[in-house]
Amino acid sequence: MGYVRIIPCLVALLLLPFAQSGLSQGPSGAPGKIALVGGMLLDGYEAPPIHHAAVLIEGDRIVRAGPAAAVTIPADYTRIDTSGRTMMPGMIELHAHLVLLGHGNYGTWFPWIEKQGGMTMLTRVMEIAARQLLDAGITSAVDLGAPSAPSLSIRDRINRGQIPGPRMLMSGPWLTRTPAVFPLEYQIKVDTPAQAAREVEKLASAGVDVIKAHSGLTREDYQAIADTAHKHKLRVHAHVYAEEDVRNALETGIDVLTHAGSAGTAPPYSPQLITDIVNRGRPVVITAAHRSWIYPDTNAFPERLQDPQLKKDFPPETYAEIQDSLKNWRALPYFGRTDREMLFRERGVRQFVDSGTVLGMGTDSGTPMNFHTEALWREAKVHVDMGMPPIRVISSLTRIGATILGKQRELGTIEPGKLADIIVVNGNPLYDIVALSHVETVIKGGVVHKGAGAATPGRGTAGQQ
Ligand SMILES: [Zn+2]
Ligand SMILES: [Zn+2]
Known part of the structure; x- marks a missing residue:
């Protein structure tokens, strides 16, 4: 494990001069004064949208938000025209895997990384994943499972502005009694x-x-896990499918029930369990789309596996390796039970949607065919298709997500005092939630990462580092 700890630090040191020169290249790489003007505003609450709105950002904070006609824009603000678009808080992904890029088979992916340079390659993979998430409009994300040292290193480098990525909350390795197929x-x-x-x-x-x-x-x-974690003010996300596991996690104070409702091979949960989850207000992150929706969606449109964005984001040998792993995707062991899971998929999600369970949005992004570029809007679409009103889904993606992480004072809504994590999407997600796949502008902490005026340090080079 020794090299595991040392290499990321070395990589970080080596990258430091480049990252800093990137920062000093232009004033737009640092937070300044920005006015987003003209578009519809969804502020993260389940309130009616504000039409023709304006949002003022100063430094890393939001200072004003409201109808454009009521907001005076000082002359020293850089104006970004958002007319005809939707402005909303940056999205929060509650279940991502930076070490995965959608490759079809864990059993060959990890040995391939090892062969490509081990920890250096793993770091590169995580950098690509982080940038894909941010490009997709995700300004905060939880990573649930990776070795500690590279996890913390990438989080810290993002926070220092050295590489692009969402604000990351990292779990490091997970606790288990029976190790899974991962290293x-x-x-x-x-x-x-x-x-x-x-x-x-x-x-x-x-x-x-x-x-x-x-x-x-x-x-x-x-x-024991919940009690110890809470002593350290850490929240626990439990990976639970079976009714008994969900109940055990619920009753011992585990903070987030993740995967519950994504069917597995289990039929829907007993009404009593759902009632108990609702009564305790315990959040559930279903991760619904990743197997039982993506599989038939890929059957209907296998061309999605060759999305040009993937070719752009991945170095050629990574793209080739992933394409190769997905050649015979219907036969992948990962989808071995999907036909059965599909029998329960609607009921699995609807019971939580209909009962009023607190739902956060997470996707298990990075798992086979579940690309970081699109996992979250797919998850949002499943929830809308299963009866969740779009405005509630938007609020799950933003304000509720922040609350589940305990970051509601800083993140999740567009209102004065909050960190300026804002995206601009082309279209009206209240009418068609898939508009979330058209993220044009991404601002994180007042820095424009994507769209007009973007100058995120390291952007366009992370794939080559
Ligand atoms: Zn999991
Ligand atoms: Zn996972």
């Missing part, structure tokens, strides 16, 4: 609750932002 440094095997608690302590002192508890843990394990 060992992605997971921590625990055999007793006491050991689970000790491992949470270690992760906390390493500096992770959240804890991920995998399925198959006992109720006592969950209890």
Whole structure:
């Protein structure tokens, strides 16, 4: 593990001069004074939109938002015309995997990374994923499962403005009793609750932002994990499908129930479990789209696997490797039970939508065929198709997401005092949620990353680093 810790630091040091020269190249690389003027404003609340609005940004903060006619724009503000577009808070992805890029097979992806240079290649993969997320309008994201050192390094380099990416909350390796197909440094095997608690302590002192508890843990394990994490003010995301796992996680105080509702091979949950989740106000992140919707969607349009954006984002050998892994995608072990999961997919999502469960949006992005470029709008579309009003979906993607992370004072809405994480999309997502696939402008902390006036340091070069 020694090199695992050292290499990312070296890479960061080597990149530092370039990143800094990138920063000094133009004033637009640093936060300034920006006015977004003309478009419709969705502020993250489930309120009627404000038409022909204006948003003023000073430094990294929002200072004003309202109808353009009522907002005076000082002369020293850079105007960005958003007429005919929609302005909304940057989206929050509650379940991403930076170490994955949509490759079809974990069993060959990780050995391929090893062959391509190990940790250096892994770092490069994570940089590509982070940039794809930000390009897609995601200004905050939770990564649920990767080795600690590269996870924390990429988070910190993004925060220092050295590479583009969302504000990342990293879990590091997950806790489990039965290690999955991923390499060992992605997971921590625990055999007793006491050991689970000790491992949470270690992760906390390493500096992770959240804890991920995998399925198959006992109720006592969950209890130990939740109690220890909460002592360190860390929230726990549990990866749970089976009714018993969901109940154990719910009753031991696990903060976020992730994957619940994405069918698995289990039929819908008992009404009592749903009622208990709703009564406790416990958030669920379904990750609905990643298997049982993406599979038939790909059947209907296999051309999506050759989206030109992927070719642009990936270095040629990475693109070739991923294409190769998806050649015979219908036969991938990952989709081995998908035909069965599809039987339950609608009921699995609807029971949470209909019951008024607090829903955050997360996608398991990076998993097979589930590209970071589009996973979140696909997830949003599934929720709308399953009966969730678009305005509620937008609020899940933004304000509710921030609340689930405990960041609601800084993120998730467009109102004075909040961090200026704002996107501009082409179209009206209240009419057609797929408008979220047309993100034209991305502003994070007052810095324009994408769209008119963009000058994010490292942009366009992360693939080559
Ligand atoms: Zn998971
Ligand atoms: Zn996952």
